[in-house]
Amino acid sequence: MSQSPFLKRQTLQLRPDPTRVIVRPFKPATEPRDLNPTDKTRANHIVERVLALDAETADRQLADVLENFLGRHRNLLQIFETRAAEMEEALADHAVFTQVQRQLAGAYFLNEYSFEASALFNPSIVPHPDQSGTPEGSLRFILSLRAVGEGHVSSLTFRSGLIAADGTVTIDPTARLASSPDLAKLTSGAGGDEIDVTFAAGQDLSERVIFPVTEAQSNGIEDARFVHFSNAGETIYYATYTAYSGRAIRSELIETSDFVSFRLSTLKGSAARNKGMALFPRKIGGRYAMIARQDNENLYLIFSDDLQTWDGGQPILKPRYPWEFVQIGNCGSPIELDVGWLLLTHGVGPLRKYSIGAALLDKNDPSKVLGRLREPLLRPDPSEREGYVPNVVYTCGAMRHHDKIIFPYAVSDSYCNFATIEIASLIAAMDRSA
Incomplete structure (x- = not known):
């Protein structure tokens, strides 16, 4: 019974x-600690690659991200901005960012979680x-x-x-x-x-x-x-x-x-x-x-x-x-x-x-x-x-x-x-x- x-x-x-789904912070694994201390972290490498994009490509890439994910989350651009602010340590070593570059950089340090x-x-x-x-x-x-x-x-x-x-x-x-x-x-x-x-x-x-x-x-x-x-x-x-x-x-x-x-x-x-x-x-x-x-x-x-x-x-x-x-x-x-x-x-x-x-x-x-x-x-x-x-x-x-x-x-x-x-x-x- x-x-x-x-x-x-x-x-x-x-x-x-x-x-x-919700959006959660993504933290790339850091490089081994026994490397030369002047070597940059993976986070810095990612930021450098974003900064290397010309303005047109960066605009197009951000638009593509929004097209794929905007209907799945509220205030997605603000989420990107917030994540960028949390990544200031990685961003501070670089030149001044445009708003598009900053939002795009934030997107690279997030992932969807079901x-x-x-x-x-x-x-x-x-x-x-x-x-x-x-x-x-x-x-x-x-x-x-x-x-x-x-x-x-x-x-x-x-x-x-x-x-x-x-x-x-x-x-x-x-x-x-x-x-x-x-x-x-x-x-x-x-x-x-x-x-x-x-x-x-x-x-x-x-x-x-x-x-x-x-x-x-x-x-x-x-x-x-x-x-x-x-x-x-x-x-x-x-x-x-x-x-x-x-x-x-x-x-x-x-x-x-x-x-x-x-x-x-x-x-x-x-x-x-x-x-x-x-x-x-x-x-x-x-x-x-x-x-x-x-x-x-x-x-x-x-x-x-x-x-x-x-x-x-x-x-x-x-x-x-x-x-x-x-x-x-x-x-x-x-x-x-x-x-x-x-x-x-x-x-x-x-x-x-x-x-x-x-x-x-x-x-x-x-x-x-x-x-x-x-x-x-x-x-x-x-x-x-x-x-x-x-x-x-x-x-x-x-x-x-x-x-x-x-x-x-x-x-x-x-x-x-x-x-x-x-x-x-x-x-x-x-x-x-x-």
């Missing part, structure tokens, strides 16, 4: 689109900050997604959609173009990074792509777990995610109120050295609370007075059933119900098969486990077993809507499906002796 009887799959699927060419998966879902015009009984939402392109580099992208009164999910059309934000690095050092990223006003939500910008993130911004956080009536969203450098991981935090401007910062403390942290949607007993997995096997509850620092914690859930003997982890932030906190979990079983389960935690003291599913809520369906990583179903967050849980989930690290769960039936199916 691949699913619980109270879980209903929807026909909606969200698949990666390799035609969606950010979701390989996969679009591990979604989380939150209410949209703008519910104006939403039909009665419906809810507009924002979906965050992990996109993977060339080199298995992960970035963060978004979709919007609507949940109808009966739980049916529809996704808004995806914008044809995609864009990176403007960056402002506030701090950077051994203690961590803090960066503000801002997208242009008026861009469609689905255009916005947050690509790795720091050394710690250089191989990926992975598995963002967004949550709508209650804070004295203030609209604020947080997301924990994994920063991957290609050698090491750490947990980081995103904060936003509008999904236009975002602040990315490093989490500190012993618990932040691993992945899979998920923030409760409000304070408990006046303190922030987090579900984490410090030991790669069990789930811990941690409290902190400081949103940025997470130490210690107590184990509250350990592998118990065969489908989770290898490890368990959270599948997003706990969801507040009348009867307690609903925590979706993932379990890893034989042949590294991932399934999704659920537990119920006490509302006032979430260290108390009130119930737990003996059998998975969702296993990979036979039609969902194949993909980039076979035999995996996974989510980074679900959301309550009336008497249902709206449940986006990833299939084999490749694409996304959607399901709904009847809350009453789910709670009734839990083993209360857990």
